[in-house]
Amino acid sequence: MYNNRKSFIVKSLIILCLIYFAVHVIYSNGNIITELQLSGRSLASLDTQNIETAPLIQEASGVQITTSNSTKLQPSDPVVGEEKLPAPPPPERPKTEPTVSEKIKEITQCLDKPFVPKTQQRGDYWVLYNYIRAERTFKCEETVTYTTHADYSFMDNLVPLLERWRAPISIALHAPGTDFAYTLESIAHLRDCTSSLVRELVTFHIYFSTKHVPKEVPKHNVLDEPYNCSLTPPYLNVSSDQMYKAQKKLLYPVNVGRNVAREMAQTHFILPSDIELYPSPNISSKFLNLIATNTGPLQSKNPKVYPLHLFEVSANSQVPVTKTMLKDMLSNGTALPFHKNLCPGCHNIPKAKEWQLAPETKDLHVFHVGKRNGKFIHWEPIFIGTHSDPLYDERLSWEGKSDKMTQGYALCVLNYDFLILDNAFLVHKPGIKIYKKDSKRAMLAGKTNQLIKKIIFPELKVLYGVRKGCAV
Structure with a gap:
């Protein structure tokens, strides 16, 4: 128990x-x-x-507690029951300054244009748009296009023009009848046998009257076979009497060419000019840098264009590259304002003397804001503009003169500001122009004046209105 x-x-x-x-x-x-x-x-x-x-x-x-093979606890680990804090956001990347092209796009709100060949009738003319295209294409904000016109006898000017411009060129060539074949040969020689810039940057359009259609018109971009560069190109040493245009006594439809070349330009900004007017170098890039600043008169609500001063130099002179060189030539008499001996009022640009006295500066600026009135009522400016500017009246010919006066009237009535550039200019192919009496052209000029006075000017007043101080 x-x-x-x-x-x-x-x-x-x-x-x-x-x-x-x-x-x-x-x-x-x-x-x-x-x-x-x-x-x-x-x-x-x-x-x-x-x-x-x-x-x-x-x-x-x-x-x-003594443990074996245990994991060491880290002070940074969160406490049980606490929410894990979110990871901090990555540091913001520094904002980069917009490029010039981005600024131009923002300022202009421009749209890219198609770059395709097409054949269309334009009034009394057939036009082969973008017939021979440049190899490079451009967005609307990228650069400035030089737009011009000619027949094949003037095509020796294309390379010296292009080497100074070095940006896209849109050129409309008048090529009626048998002039068409010579025009194609000239294009082929320029593309294959001269500067590589021709093939890269120049787009050719061709137009001719419906009454003077060539016997054969090949398809667009026909220049597949290389040109024989040992051959002399048709545009060298050709006389106007040899051309189909002269033999058929055709007038040169200058404003058709101007408008075709303008309308086909891919870029927002364009410089409608003549093929014999050579620009001072680097205008395109300097101009876009100016526009990108978007200050001062650039912010005016008025429509605006940007005129360039025009000059001519003696036949044996070098075309000036800088404003300083130009000023020296003006001083010694080897250069003078354009058409001083033919029509000084046509190119009498505001503040011309002050512009010539002003020293050259590094970049491009607005030198003066002018108007086409008063002493400058008949001014025919050549300017950098846009596709929004009035076109040229296609009823006017080169032989009849006054071919830009009607556009000048429209610009005046629409109250355009003329923002004259300080370090950019155009120089005509060497050779001072002198007055030569031409009775035939005087007769055509008289007919043109009557056409403007009785038909075109009344139309302009209806379409654009009137403004005190504006005249054709």
Whole structure:
């Protein structure tokens, strides 16, 4: 009986010890969890499978745990129960300055134009638009296009013009009858045997009267076979009497060519000019840099164009490259204002003397804002403009003169500002023009004046209105 009681007591003590030990372990582990939470350590990294209970040492300060192969807890890990903070955003990239082209696009809001060949009738003329295309294409904001006109006898001017311009050229060539074949040969020679810039930058359009259609008109971009460069090109040493136009006594439809070349230009800004007028170098890039500033008179609400000063030089003179060189030539008499001996009022540009005295500067600026009125009422400016400017009246011919006067009237009535550029100019192919009496041309000029007075001018007044100080 005693043994049974003793055995029961021993068993009871063992059970109580086990219960006490279990409670103590649970309590001790709770302290560990609390300490880990307070210290910011992650329980997720604690390998509880490796906790050894044997070497637990009870001390006054609590319980220490020795683990084997356990992962060290990192102070940077988040506390259990706390939300993980979002990663900080990446640093902003510094904003880059817009390019000149991007600024031009923003200012003009221009749209790119298609660059495809097409054949269409235009009044009394057939036009082969984009007949021989340049290899390069351009976005509307990229550059400025020089637009011009000619027949094949003037095509010796294309290379010297292009080497100074070095930007796209759109040229409309009058090629009626048998002149068409010579025109094609001239284009082929220029593309294959002269400057590579011709093939790269020049687009040719061809037009002719419906009454003088060539016997054969090949498809667009017909110049597949290389030209024999040992042959003399038709445009060299040709006399006007040899041409179909002269033999058939045709007038030169100058304004048809001007408008065709203008309308086909891919760029927003264009310089409608004559093929014998050579520009000072780098006008295109300098002009776009000016436009990109968008300050001063450039912000005027009035429509605007940008006239260039025109000059001519003696036959044996070099065409000036800089304004400083031009000023020296004006001083020694080897250069003079354009048409000074023929029609000084036609190119009497505002502030001309002040412009000639002003020193050359590095970039391009607006020298003066003029108007086509007062002393300049018959001014025929050549300017950088846009496709929005009035076109030229296609009823007027080169032989009849006054071919730009009607456009000048429209610009005046529409209150255009003429923002004259300070360091850009055009120089005619060397050779000072002198007045020669031409009775036939005088007769045609008289007929043109009557056409303008009785028919065109009344139309302009209806279409554009009138403004004090404006005249054709």
